[in-house]
Amino acid sequence: MNTHDAPEGHEEHTPLPLPVNSPDRRDGQVYVMTAELRMAVKVALATGRPLLLRGEPGSGKSSLAAYVAREHDWRYYEYVVTSRSKAEDLLWTYDHVRRLSDAQVRDPGTVLNDADYVTPGPLWWAYNPATAADGRKGRRKRKDPWARINKDRAPDHAVVLIDEIDKADPDLPNSLLVPLGSHQFTVTDTGERVRRQKGAERGGRKGHTAAGQHLIIITTNEERELPQAFLRRCVVMELPEPDRERLVDIAAEHFRHEHGGTEGFDQELAEALARELLDARKEARATDVRPPSTAEFLDALRACTSLGIGVTHDDWWLIRSLTLLKPQQPEA
Template sequence: MTTLRHFQANEIIPFAACGSWPASRYLLDEPSAYALEMALVTRRPLLVKGEPGTGKSYLARAAAAKLKRLFMAEVINVNTEGQDLLWRYDPVARLNDAHAGLKDGHLNPKYYLNPGVLWWAFGWDSAVRQYNTCRHRVYCPQFSDPSACAKGVVLLIDEIDKAEPSLPNSLLEVLGNGGFDVPLLGSTIGKQADAIAPLVIITTNDERELPPAFVRRCLVLHLQVDDNDLEGWLIKRADVHFSDDQCSPDIKRLAAQQLKQDRTAAVGLVKAGLAEYLDLLQALDEMTKDLPSAERSTQQAQLLAHIQAFVLKKA
């Protein structure tokens, strides 16, 4: 087995809460470890594909924790525009200030230019200066360790397939060249010789086909549920989050068998996955935590029969 510099296969990576993202732990499988390592050395974005609930988004959280980098995230929706990820210019605020009597010197466009997540990721110091200059501030990343930005950024662009095709196409320059121009300032972001390139992780559920030119600029990782050994695959990940005192091996296996049955029955329908399996175990743990340990497994087995349908059966 080749020893990777930053990531190791089958490593359990804990990470703290960050903004709305809860604290958790992540089991890094071998393909993910190699993909992350390659993304770092090539400075290419990593496009992570897979069905919902396989941990695509949390891969970015784990990578940031392992690298001790600042974590940033942008969740894409149908209204997100590519320009928003670079910067947001507010001409309405500028017009209102002009009507309020501000003179030309105070109406410079730079006072109405808010850096977006890609600006923060590729040019942190420049984004800080621009954010402090902007008169109507919109976005500043949440972080718990101010020193983390000195080690670089891990940027998650989540569910890019929710956007119109124009959004990934608008990112071709920044993803291909590792930087972009800001014409209003006459400056370039991300091409400084001493800058630490961000690790950009982009997720998709494949609900919409992405433009070929965009995919070509990315490394692609497929996170897949191991249906050939589904029980073992699930239990291995359950052990990362739940001790045997919380949920016994028999309960973990019983829940995994139930999920396997539901996935088999859900032909052409939404299939439950890892996220639902962990939710089920969390419910069993929380709903029986006041019971004596000797009684927990028996009660959890009975409880499983009553609650599994709410978690696993999606149609």
């Protein structure tokens, strides 16, 4: 309804703001890295070990992988773990139902090719995109599920995000020990051996060994304890909560990408919201509920900026309760 057509007795409101394009960025364009986190990435690459990121939800763990891939111009893949996930989902999946159906309707003498029913997972595409896409020996040519992003990126290097691994059964991280450590595995349904594609030694960046040509970033929200054997084989870093100064830096960087520059960025508003976030975290912990995250701080900033709400506005405290101190159950 147009604001000029408001029914009698109802106040007119300003038009609704346009929605933000992708508030949870997964394109790798925005990330404010600390020196410690950048060193952790370098260590993971130098050792060829996965980088396990710990931290509260909304702290930026999942966004790092796409940023590193974009920064280095490497291919990018991701897999979000669920309680039903199996290690094979990261390596390959086999369509038993489709094969059974084809076997029932095939012409006499027709031989089914098991490779036609295999779909490579993100680690296969990362380790060896050539065999993942292989269409030889009668196979159907497979398409990189992230082809739009990866078509012009370095074929010998890749970043893989394994998100929220703590949601899976402990068997999943244990089953990934060999594929993550040796960069190879066998597709049991076909007997095909998948190995890391050679060639990274040519043109690889200084300090990136062949073993570290693929960066595997794994995140956990600590909902379930991970096996010790798995932890021993990871470079582990906990993302600390950003202080007020870092929160403002993060806000400015996101504003720059969302608005095409820093013109119009309200430093005073960002600092006030940063203080509110830190206070809200203290309140949340005092009452045994989940503290608000950096992502929620950015939501509060976007709302205030879009709606023209400053620290002296009547709705300032409403923004705080809607974005920072949300009603929730006490933590277990």
